[in-house]
Amino acid sequence: MDKVIISVLVSWFCLPFFGTAQTDARSEKLPARVMNWLSQENKPPEKPRFLFYPTLGYSPETSLEIGVAGSVLFHAKNKHLENRLSEITILGFGTLHSQYGLWVDNAVYTDKDKWLILGRLRLQQFPLLYYGIGPDAPEEEPVTVNGVYYLLKERIMHRIAHNMFAGLVVDGQYLGKVDFGDGQPTRPLPEGAEGSTNLSAGIGLVYDSRPNMLNTRKGWFAELAWLHYSKSLGSDYAFENFSAEVRQYIPTFKNQVFAWQISGNIVSGNAPFNMLSLMGNESLMRGYYTGRYRDRHYYAAQAEYRFLPLPFSKRIGAAVFAGAGAVAPDLSGLALNNIRLTAGGGLRYLLFPKKDIFVRLDMGATREGVSFYIFTGEAF
Numbered sequence: 001m002d003k004v005i006i007s008v009l010v011s012w013f014c015l016p017f018f019g020t021a022q023t024d025a026r027s028e029k030l031p032a033r034v035m036n037w038l039s040q041e042n043k044p045p046e047k048p049r050f051l052f053y054p055t056l057g058y059s060p061e062t063s064l065e066i067g068v069a070g071s072v073l074f075h076a077k078n079k080h081l082e083n084r085l086s087e088i089t090i091l092g093f094g095t096l097h098s099q100y101g102l103w104v105d106n107a108v109y110t111d112k113d114k115w116l117i118l119g120r121l122r123l124q125q126f127p128l129l130y131y132g133i134g135p136d137a138p139e140e141e142p143v144t145v146n147g148v149y150y151l152l153k154e155r156i157m158h159r160i161a162h163n164m165f166a167g168l169v170v171d172g173q174y175l176g177k178v179d180f181g182d183g184q185p186t187r188p189l190p191e192g193a194e195g196s197t198n199l200s201a202g203i204g205l206v207y208d209s210r211p212n213m214l215n216t217r218k219g220w221f222a223e224l225a226w227l228h229y230s231k232s233l234g235s236d237y238a239f240e241n242f243s244a245e246v247r248q249y250i251p252t253f254k255n256q257v258f259a260w261q262i263s264g265n266i267v268s269g270n271a272p273f274n275m276l277s278l279m280g281n282e283s284l285m286r287g288y289y290t291g292r293y294r295d296r297h298y299y300a301a302q303a304e305y306r307f308l309p310l311p312f313s314k315r316i317g318a319a320v321f322a323g324a325g326a327v328a329p330d331l332s333g334l335a336l337n338n339i340r341l342t343a344g345g346g347l348r349y350l351l352f353p354k355k356d357i358f359v360r361l362d363m364g365a366t367r368e369g370v371s372f373y374i375f376t377g378e379a380f
Helices: 012-017 025-039
Strands: 049-059 063-075 085-095 100-109 115-125 128-130 143-161 164-179 196-208 219-229 239-251 256-269 277-279 293-295 297-307 316-328 340-352 357-366 369-376
Touching (some): 115 196, 143 196, 256 277, 277 316, 293 297, 297 340, 316 357
Antiparallel strands (some): 049 063, 063 085, 085 100, 128 143, 219 239, 277 293, 297 316, 316 340, 340 357, 357 369
């Protein structure tokens, strides 16, 4: 169906899937040797790993997407037994529709976890579908919104107790050169339809006992954050954003993990449409397009059971998941008939055994259709 979204990461790491039918022993070992060279798996565990791989994607809005990604995985001062794994990833991409983007994600722990620097950068000319605002936004005839989008969000936090961090959160977002498509849109233009710049500063609190952010087998993650968007900071709109999230990872049987997540986001004040709470993405409420539903309040929960890997394989794993979420203009507007459900499952492939990092292929199903995703690292 035309609402299906496919986001695909294809890298040379897929080579181990090929050549399994070869009868020559040396031919059978070649893919593994190539993968080890690309992944630097033979490096000592304390040494940084620099990864470089092509990417391929598709969605109805972009057509074919081609890109290049690079990542560095490291431990502060190369102390892999004392310091957590840090990651910095850069992705550049272009599409057949002359769209382009640059993404940077960072999760850096300093020596002995004294500081946590967690954030992301987005520079992109990229379309998004606008269905309207509210829990009753119709599925039919969404408006394709074109524009230039910049985002920078960073959390700079100091450890205040064991696994507990507190500090500054800054967020800047710009949406410009906005075009709501040819002709008269079928829906009224929302607040901020001409584009806007929104800048904020706030405070955050993070509890993180996860040893590996890309694939967590045990531990907790929790975050509270308050952001104040102010015209005195250069923002076009004045509003506030409150967010909260809790995750837990419970090891069950050997190589099996049960994980759950609860998340909420509240926007108060005069916020433009692109800064409202958005439901759906490749991590939470998989199966729904990002922003399929948007409003001031958004609450969601999901649970996932993971086999990492399956009992009969050294590298292939699997997962099943289910989630529920809802948006509303205010807390009193939440209703049972506005709760949206999603469920699905997927396969996992162990890329880096020494770092316990998998690639995931997920399928999320909703009442509106099916979406597919391939990414490095678990959804949450």
